[in-house]
Amino acid sequence: ELLATLTDVKPALSTGGLLVELSYLWFTGKHVLAYDGGLGVRMPLETPFECGVPGKVLMDLLKTSTLKEVFLDLVKDGLVLQMGRSKPVLTTLDIDRCPWKFPETLPKKGTATVPLTEGLFEALSQVLFLKTSTPTQAYHFGVTFVPKKSSLELYSTDSCSIAQAVVEEKIPTTVPKFVASWAFIERVS
Secondary structure (H helix, E strand, O other): OHHHHHHHHHHHOOOOOOOHHHHEEEEOOOEEEEEOOOOEEEEEOOOOOOEEEEHHHHHHHHHHOOOOOOEEEEEOOEEEEEEOOEOOEEOOEEHHHOOOOOOOOOOOOOOOOOOOOHHHHHHHHHHOOOOOOOOOOHHHHEEEEEEOOOOEEEEEEOOOOEEEEEEOOOOOOOOOOEEEEHHHHHHHO
8 A cells, every 4th residue: 555655656756856855755644745846746645754755765665575564663863664674764854844835725626627537648648749849938838738618629839830639528617728747747648
């Protein structure tokens, strides 16, 4: 269960960069989250501690274990990951260093949301190939979503060519036209 939850959060885990906090998994006591500077993912996970832990290191260690249960314990020196007789200690960061403050309240279900369906993923695959290497306009930074009454149109452009795909699904009327960033699109597709 722990590894499955962390795998769901992993798409928002940064693999490099200047801010070390972006490569950490953040445990809040009720959730685990990751944020790479563009995409943030939070999943429910009850833990008795609040801190940041190096995400790749923790996940790599968990993947090496064949045990069904591991134990996590916060001590003065860091987070102890007990897997049988092995007890590696991972460095931790104070929860105040978490780079992303996930909103306390989420939008009500059905308001301004676009369901992630097979049709949407298929449409994304049809427009992903067209992006500019020198973005100058807002729509260059991702895929433009244009909700219609009974469909959702997706566009990408490099200002010379344009790619369009249509998802035949009813989208709530509260969803505005928006640009989903390339970082987000690449993580979910």
